Amino acid sequence: METLVVDHPLVAHKLTTLRDVRTDSPTFRRLADELVTLLAYEATRDVRVTDVTVDTPLTPTHGVRLARPAPLVVPILRAGLGMLDGMTRLLPTAEVGFLGMIRDESTLKAQTYATRLPEDLSGRQCYVLDPMLATGGTLAAAINFLFDRGARDVTAICLLAAPEGIAYLDEAFRGGDRPIRVVTAALDERLNENGYIVPGLGDAGDRLYGVV
Ligand SMILES: O=P(O)(O)OC[C@H]1O[C@H](OP(=O)(O)OP(=O)(O)O)[C@H](O)[C@@H]1O
Numbered sequence: 001m002e003t004l005v006v007d008h009p010l011v012a013h014k015l016t017t018l019r020d021v022r023t024d025s026p027t028f029r030r031l032a033d034e035l036v037t038l039l040a041y042e043a044t045r046d047v048r049v050t051d052v053t054v055d056t057p058l059t060p061t062h063g064v065r066l067a068r069p070a071p072l073v074v075p076i077l078r079a080g081l082g083m084l085d086g087m088t089r090l091l092p093t094a095e096v097g098f099l100g101m102i103r104d105e106s107t108l109k110a111q112t113y114a115t116r117l118p119e120d121l122s123g124r125q126c127y128v129l130d131p132m133l134a135t136g137g138t139l140a141a142a143i144n145f146l147f148d149r150g151a152r153d154v155t156a157i158c159l160l161a162a163p164e165g166i167a168y169l170d171e172a173f174r175g176g177d178r179p180i181r182v183v184t185a186a187l188d189e190r191l192n193e194n195g196y197i198v199p200g201l202g203d204a205g206d207r208l209y210g211v212v
């Protein structure tokens, strides 16, 4: 598994305000949206393209367009929804599938409450969106859903990741024949006793959408 921590002053600047406990929901939503676009620029570095010819006003020239089938973007509800617009702005031809997952806060195990994905993902490049990679249980389950349907490779875009979650994914998918990448704005210190990322930013879903 490959992990890329995007090292860029604009990313660090926006992440600092995102972490700030005084940042309100509207600002948090805007920053999450902006951050995902910056992370997506790096995350899509290997997106498949096909060669084309295009006519400029002066002459035909070579170019590329996104290959078919189009990539699939999969936000993990609820918090991952806050990253969808920022991603599709960069990849407008992508299709979108949905996974609804919630972590049981006493066992820290992920439960799936909604699945809306294409049946056949053979050969598809997939981009999973979830702001928080904590224990890694949620993302591992999501990646298994995609691989079970034939996805070719999976890139997860996370605003924050914990070392424990990276290690869990590395172990869970070791020796697999399909690539996995995690692109994140920061690799934080650790998980606390409640499974929250430290220093983190708290509960991403609650900060985006309120406590429900
Ligand atoms: O790596 P893990 O330990 O599995 O934890 C990470 C998950 O926890 C959060 O979702 P949550 O369960 O709070 O659901 P929500 O998006 O509805 O708030 C987060 O958005 C991830 O999906």
Ligand SMILES: O=c1cc[nH]c(=O)[nH]1
Pocket: 079, 132, 134, 195, 196, 197, 198, 200, 201, 202, 203, 204, 205
């Ligand atoms: O720190 C964390 C861990 C899991 N989910 C969150 O929203 N935040």
Ligand SMILES: [Mg+2]
Pocket: 079, 203, 204, 205, 206
């Ligand atoms: Mg939550």
